[in-house]
Amino acid sequence: MSFRKLILASLALASSQVFAADSLGVTGDKFRQLEELLPTPNSYRTASGTPGHAYWQQQADYKIDVTLDDNEQSLTGKATITYINNSPDTLRYLWVALDQNRYKPNSIQNQHRTVSVANDGTDKISFAAYRRQVVGDQFNGGNLIKAVTDPSGKKLNHSIIDTMMRIDLDKPLKSGQQMTFTIDWKHMIAEQKVLGGRGGYEYFERDDNYLYEIAQWFPRMAAYTDVTGWNNKAFVGRGEFTLEFGDYEVAITVPADHIVAATGELANAKDVLTKDQRKRLEQARKSDEPIYIVTLDEALKNEKSRAKKTKTWVYKAKNVRDFAWASSRKFLWDAMGVKSGDQTVLAMSYYPEEGTPLWDKYSTRSIVHTINHYNRYSFDYPYPVAISVNGPVGGMEYPMITFNGPRPEIDEDDRSNRTWSRRTKYGLISVIIHEVGHIYFPMIVNTDERQWTWMDEGINTYLQFLAEQEWEENYPSRRGDARKIIPYMRSSNQVPIMTNSESILQFGNNAYGKPATALNILRETIVGREQFDFAFRQYAEMWKFKRPYPADLFRLLEDASGTDLDWFWRGWFYTTDNVDISIDNVRHYTIDTKNPDVEGPWDRDNHNTHHNPKSITQVQNKDLVRLLDERPELADFYNENDVFSVTNTDRNAYRSMLEGLKDHERELLESENNIYVFDFSNVGGLVMPIILELNYDDGSKELLRLPVETWVRNTENVSTMIVREKGKLLTSVTVDPHWETADVNVHNNHYPRKILPSRLELYKGKKRKNMMKDAQAELETSEDSE
Amino acid sequence: MRLTLLSLLLSTLLAVSATADAHRYHFGHIELTRNVNSGNLEIVHQYFTHDFEAVLGSLKDQRVSDYIAQHVQFIDDQGKELSATYIGTDTDVGNTYIYQEVINPTSKYVDVKFSTLMDKVEDQVNTLNVVNKNGDTVSFTFKFSTDRHRVTLP
Numbered sequence: 001m002s003f004r005k006l007i008l009a010s011l012a013l014a015s016s017q018v019f020a021a022d023s024l025g026v027t028g029d030k031f032r033q034l035e036e037l038l039p040t041p042n043s044y045r046t047a048s049g050t051p052g053h054a055y056w057q058q059q060a061d062y063k064i065d066v067t068l069d070d071n072e073q074s075l076t077g078k079a080t081i082t083y084i085n086n087s088p089d090t091l092r093y094l095w096v097a098l099d100q101n102r103y104k105p106n107s108i109q110n111q112h113r114t115v116s117v118a119n120d121g122t123d124k125i126s127f128a129a130y131r132r133q134v135v136g137d138q139f140n141g142g143n144l145i146k147a148v149t150d151p152s153g154k155k156l157n158h159s160i161i162d163t164m165m166r167i168d169l170d171k172p173l174k175s176g177q178q179m180t181f182t183i184d185w186k187h188m189i190a191e192q193k194v195l196g197g198r199g200g201y202e203y204f205e206r207d208d209n210y211l212y213e214i215a216q217w218f219p220r221m222a223a224y225t226d227v228t229g230w231n232n233k234a235f236v237g238r239g240e241f242t243l244e245f246g247d248y249e250v251a252i253t254v255p256a257d258h259i260v261a262a263t264g265e266l267a268n269a270k271d272v273l274t275k276d277q278r279k280r281l282e283q284a285r286k287s288d289e290p291i292y293i294v295t296l297d298e299a300l301k302n303e304k305s306r307a308k309k310t311k312t313w314v315y316k317a318k319n320v321r322d323f324a325w326a327s328s329r330k331f332l333w334d335a336m337g338v339k340s341g342d343q344t345v346l347a348m349s350y351y352p353e354e355g356t357p358l359w360d361k362y363s364t365r366s367i368v369h370t371i372n373h374y375n376r377y378s379f380d381y382p383y384p385v386a387i388s389v390n391g392p393v394g395g396m397e398y399p400m401i402t403f404n405g406p407r408p409e410i411d412e413d414d415r416s417n418r419t420w421s422r423r424t425k426y427g428l429i430s431v432i433i434h435e436v437g438h439i440y441f442p443m444i445v446n447t448d449e450r451q452w453t454w455m456d457e458g459i460n461t462y463l464q465f466l467a468e469q470e471w472e473e474n475y476p477s478r479r480g481d482a483r484k485i486i487p488y489m490r491s492s493n494q495v496p497i498m499t500n501s502e503s504i505l506q507f508g509n510n511a512y513g514k515p516a517t518a519l520n521i522l523r524e525t526i527v528g529r530e531q532f533d534f535a536f537r538q539y540a541e542m543w544k545f546k547r548p549y550p551a552d553l554f555r556l557l558e559d560a561s562g563t564d565l566d567w568f569w570r571g572w573f574y575t576t577d578n579v580d581i582s583i584d585n586v587r588h589y590t591i592d593t594k595n596p597d598v599e600g601p602w603d604r605d606n607h608n609t610h611h612n613p614k615s616i617t618q619v620q621n622k623d624l625v626r627l628l629d630e631r632p633e634l635a636d637f638y639n640e641n642d643v644f645s646v647t648n649t650d651r652n653a654y655r656s657m658l659e660g661l662k663d664h665e666r667e668l669l670e671s672e673n674n675i676y677v678f679d680f681s682n683v684g685g686l687v688m689p690i691i692l693e694l695n696y697d698d699g700s701k702e703l704l705r706l707p708v709e710t711w712v713r714n715t716e717n718v719s720t721m722i723v724r725e726k727g728k729l730l731t732s733v734t735v736d737p738h739w740e741t742a743d744v745n746v747h748n749n750h751y752p753r754k755i756l757p758s759r760l761e762l763y764k765g766k767k768r769k770n771m772m773k774d775a776q777a778e779l780e781t782s783e784d785s786e
Numbered sequence: 787m788r789l790t791l792l793s794l795l796l797s798t799l800l801a802v803s804a805t806a807d808a809h810r811y812h813f814g815h816i817e818l819t820r821n822v823n824s825g826n827l828e829i830v831h832q833y834f835t836h837d838f839e840a841v842l843g844s845l846k847d848q849r850v851s852d853y854i855a856q857h858v859q860f861i862d863d864q865g866k867e868l869s870a871t872y873i874g875t876d877t878d879v880g881n882t883y884i885y886q887e888v889i890n891p892t893s894k895y896v897d898v899k900f901s902t903l904m905d906k907v908e909d910q911v912n913t914l915n916v917v918n919k920n921g922d923t924v925s926f927t928f929k930f931s932t933d934r935h936r937v938t939l940p
Contacts, residue, residue: 135934165817413869422879423836476879478811478834486882487815491913506911508811580921681920745921758821760828760885762875 005602006589006675030687030715032567037574038551044615045549049556050542057547059084060221063203065311068251068327070210073189073201079218084178087224089171091168095224095232098241099216100187101163102235103141103195104311109237110136111493135194143219146184148195156181164222182218188297192392198240201404202580204330207303211328212353213403216241220322223448224743227549233450234729239501240449240456243321245545251314254327256307259294261333262325263400264317272313285344286334290364292527294333299353302329305662317383317399319545321446324398326350326389334360335718338368341380341545345371350684351390358420358428363388366432371421374440377533378540386439393509395431397438412419434464445540453501455550458515473693482742485509485517489527494576497549518572525689525710525740526568527561535560566710571686579683579741582693582748586733589675594651596658604644617653675690678733679719680753684744687711690720693737697729703737800940805906811837814902815913816858820940822919827891827939831858831884833903838882841906845882850875852883855871862893867880891939901933916940 002469031318041047043054046471061084066077102109139648147169148156157168173179192200198624199215216235219622223231223242231242249267252260260272269278277293284291294302307329317323330352337344349363366577367388371381383400393403406428411417442449442456448455459618465480478484488509495505498513504510538560539553550573558565571577593599595609658666680690690706710718724730743749747756808814811834819828831854842849851872859884873885905911918940926935 094794146800188859252852327838421839423839426879427836478836478880487817487915490917490923490925491915492923493913493927506913509813516806588789744923747921758819758828758886759817759822759883760873763883763885 001519004587004589005599005606006591007592008092011146012253016538030571031567031712032570034554034569037570038554039227039549041555042226044249045552047555048344049539049548049554051546054088055546056086056088056226056598057085058224058244060244061681062218062246062248062250062323063322064218064248065253066218066250068212068214068255068258070255070258072168072465073191073210073212074186075214075217077185077218077395078184080180080182081219081221082178082180083173083221085173085175087226090175091169091224093168093536094173094224095166095230096167097216097220097222097235097241098143098160098163098165098184099235099241101160102197102237103136103139103144103188103190105137105141107142108234112167113237116280121129125622129273132195134184136271139195140188141190141195142187144186145219145343147182149182149184151180151182154185158603161232164232164234165219166232169378185219187215187217188434193511198393199321199324200392202753204354207330209303209328209330209390211257211326211330213324213326213389213393213396213625215322215324215396215403216680218323218614225242225448225547225549228448228451231448231450235450236502238453238507239451240453241322242448242450243446245319245321245446248317248320248323249314250317250323251312251323252325252327253310253312256309256311257302257305257329257525258307258311258327259302259329259331259333259350260285260315260325260327261348261387261389261401262313262315263320263323263398264315264431264546265316268312268314270761272311280348283336284348290336290349291726292332292334293348294331296332296356298332302331303353305329306404320402321384321443322397322398324401324403326391326401328352331358334362334364336364336368336466338371340371340375343384345381345383346385347371347387348385349388349390354410355390355407356421357418358406358425359390362425363390363404363431366429367436369471370433370467373470374437374463377463377466378445378537379544380407381439382444382544384438386436388436395435397435397443399439399443402427402432402435402437402438403619406431415708422476430464430468430470430478433467434460437464438776439465440540445543445546446545446634448547449501450548451500452498452550453504453507453511454497454515455548455553457512459499459519459553459656462519465520473661479513479516480520482521483739485513485742486744488513492576495575496576514572518568521741522557522565522568525691527563531561567687575685577685579686579688580743580745580748581679581688581690582681582742582745583733583735583751584681584748585679586730587677587679588730589677591671591673593669596654600644600646600650603693604642607644661719663701672726672729674724674726675721676721676730677721678723680735681717682715686716688741691736691738691740694722694735695732696729697731697733698777812903812907812910813901815861816909816912816914817940818914818916818937820919825890827888829858829886829888831882831886831902833882833884835877835879835882837903837910838877839905840905845875845877847872847875850884852912854886854902857884857900857905859899860888861897861899862891863895864893868893869894879936893939895936895938897934898937899934900926900928901930904933906926 025269045051061082062079064077064079066075101107148158150156159166165183170261190197190200199217204211221244225231248264250262252262257617267752280291280293284293310629317386331350332353333350335346335347335348338347345369349359349366351363352357355543367386371386375381385400389401389402390401390407391403394405398402406424407426408420437460438456442461447455461479465477468475468477486677488506493505495503495510497510523529535557540558542556543552554569643703688707689708690710692704693704694704706720710720733751735744813834815832817830821828839845842853854872860870862868868888868891869884870888873887876883898914900912900914902912908930914926914928914937916924916937926937928935
């Protein structure tokens with residue numbers, strides 16, 4: 001680091017600094033407020049990000065009878081929908097979502113898929129892609145709408161456009177009015193493991209049984225909102241759902257030996273459960289560990305049964321935005337109670353014996369853990385049950401019920417021999433936390449998934465990270481920590497987070513990882529835990545059972561935390577810039593006292609030490625005998641005084657200068673502080689607070705956090721100054737020592753620059769770790785080791 | 787023309803359609819740098835362990851090395867395949883890092899094939915970042931349909 005004197009100058013000189021001609025280029029746009037990008041606040045949505053005084057949303061109540069055909073894997077249903085128009089508008093038609101239509105051979109989803117056939121002469125296609133196309137073309141999927149009728153039985157005119165159905169009304173539905181109509185339909189259930197999707201059946205060859213996870217199965221009212229009007233964008237695959245809240249009563253008729261798990265509370269337990277099962281459920285409610293409602297032995301017995309008769313399970317759910325269920329004769333079932341506010345929630349798991357013993361151990365416990373921690377960060381879980389079902393779907397969420405995939409490995413020669421890898425164990429816990437977390441976001445904080453995947457996935461992944469870290473120390477979370485997102489952030493092939501769900505290039509990083517990391521950075525680095533947790537809880541409380549959009553989140557978190565975050569939303573959500581802050585130089589100064597008797601010797605010493613190395617001739621002439629050595633009488637004044645020598649003229653000038661100064665100016669002149677000026681450049685583009693670790697020669701360390709506003713006048717290059725007392729000598733400076741900002745290049749984070757070993761060199765340098773090998777190695781005796 | 791059907795390992799187990807699954811990553815990453823001291827090309831792969839184990843089962847060195855050799859290739863400006871030495875694999879529950887090295891390549895550019903994990907999931911998107919000496923990064927996107935790019939060496 002360079003070492004120089006700092007000259008204290010009068011104000012007149014300071015104000016003469018030059019402003020750049022290109023003011024926009026210097027100040028940049030990075031701190032510009034977001035108003036121009038966000039929709040104008042109105043009486044429905046306030047400028048503070050809360051629901052406005054005239055906020056409204058529609059309501060849709062459903063009464064459904066559905067029958068599962070276990071022989072041909074189909075559903076036949078009749079849904080009576082009561083639609084309440086709370087909007088200020090008159091509606092002339094209603095839109096209904098028929099998501100099963102995505103399985104029609106000519107659906108947008110089936111046909112929009114761009115095929116991945118390389119055109120470089122290799123002409124290859126995957127078996128899976130080809131099979132899906134062939135099976136998809138053959139599968140007789142989609143909703144068969146048999147009738148749409150009003151309560152008098154009169155047919156209502158309707159047309160189907162891909163996954164959406166428009167019902168034309170004879171008489172417009174005015175604001176405040178409601179109407180009831182009935183839809184009769186049938187659809188074939190897709191084999192999930194072949195055709196994919198968020199529901200479907202799984203076939204078990206060993207015992208010739210089916211397990212059904214039933215979702216997006218009934219005609220659901222499309223959302224009508226103050227922001228988008230009718231949300232009738234077809235279901236293309238990624239953009240999930242946007243729905244209205246309502247009350248449900250669903251009667252599910254299945255083979256009599258099936259167990260049904262569903263959104264809501266069982267209304268007719270006496271008709272479908274044995275006395276024992278009802279008793280166990282009551283025990284489970286008070287238990288602090290999972291209790292079996294259906295045991296392994298009972299489930300294995302059920303597997304062999306083939307009921308000819310049926311049973312009807314009636315479930316009721318209040319204030320939910322969707323309804324899903326699962327049914328099989330294979331299910332084990334366990335449950336335990338968990339306190340949530342004033343109520344006890346039943347946490348329950350349903351799984352085939354293929355899920356044991358991993359599911360018994362972790363599933364219900366993971367639900368309880370999620371509720372305990374999500375309640376802290378958002379609001380008390382408001383529903384009576386929370387369910388995790390094991391079936392074909394890898395991970396998917398619905399109100400009160402989630403589908404989760406991971407299972408242990410089964411040795412087919414000895415089915416009791418079951419093992420699982422670490423990734424299966426933590427994968428299961430994580431997926432359950434994630435999917436149960438989704439019951440809060442977006443099943444209660446009802447964001448528009450069809451437009452903005454990140455609003456539920458990003459927020460939920462953020463809370464998942466917090467909950468995981470409270471499971472055990474060093475829980476292997478895969479997302480949330482800033483350093484995990486660095487390779488993605490460094491890449492230039494990104495799209496911004498504010499991209500529609502269907503158009504995202506790298507889904508996992510874009511819609512889950514980056515927004516989750518951004519929120520975690522807000523909490524840990526920008527706003528601070530206490531204030532961010534307060535602001536986030538405000539968001540969750542204000543918008544539960546309502547429908548926020550991105551602008552509401554951006555506005556509310558800023559409003560409640562008292563921190564200007566427009567720069568953060570702009571940088572992290574609207575651009576693909578990354579964080580790369582370089583510390584380019586550290587300059588060390590002390591004050592020029594202007595006292596010639598101090599400064600003269602200092603100047604001489606500084607000149608000789610730093611600016612005047614001996615020339616090669618001087619070095620070679622070291623032992624030369626000169627004329628002046630032999631004839632000292634040739635010396636005069638100039639041989640005794642160099643240019644740094646102090647004269648009385650200098651001393652007189654100093655004295656008169658001191659007399660002209662004010663007392664406080666004289667004091668500053670005599671301070672012997674160390675002054676450091678740090679020069680930073682913003683290589684990555686994202687402005688962020690500058691976090692510095694300062695190391696001093698006395699061995700002490702200091703953490704210094706400069707606010708993001710450091711960049712407010714120049715977003716490319718800034719210099720800041722610190723003053724430390726006389727003895728505090730800085731030896732090195734590190735930017736972002738805890739890797740909390742996702743800085744993509746740590747090489748320029750050190751001053752003086754460090755030669756950091758590459759990842760590969762680090763790897764070569766460390767001992768290989770292979771736990772399995774280590775565990776298998778024989779214990780060495782002392783003789784062996786000699 | 788004839789179309790070749792390729793097996794995606796375990797493809798039937800991994801849903802073909804996007805779901806809200808917490809485990810969807812489908813992100814592979816290579817960072818290409820030149821070691822300033824040795825002049826060697828350092829190749830650091832990063833995958834999510836979950837994805838990678840799903841293809842390979844246990845991550846034994848031989849298996850990883852063979853798999854990477856099959857899916858990642860560097861052809862120099864003379865049309866010759868550069869020999870990328872397998873150095874090792876470093877894995878934790880979250881990430882798997884694989885290290886390779888090419889001794890002092892003189893080629894101006896390489897044609898890279900980077901199809902890791904594309905035999906498992908079709909929507910696998912791989913990114914290759916060339917990090918130049920001054921820290922500048924150039925990104926290349928590899929997908930099932932376009933798993934090759936010409937890349938100027940750092």
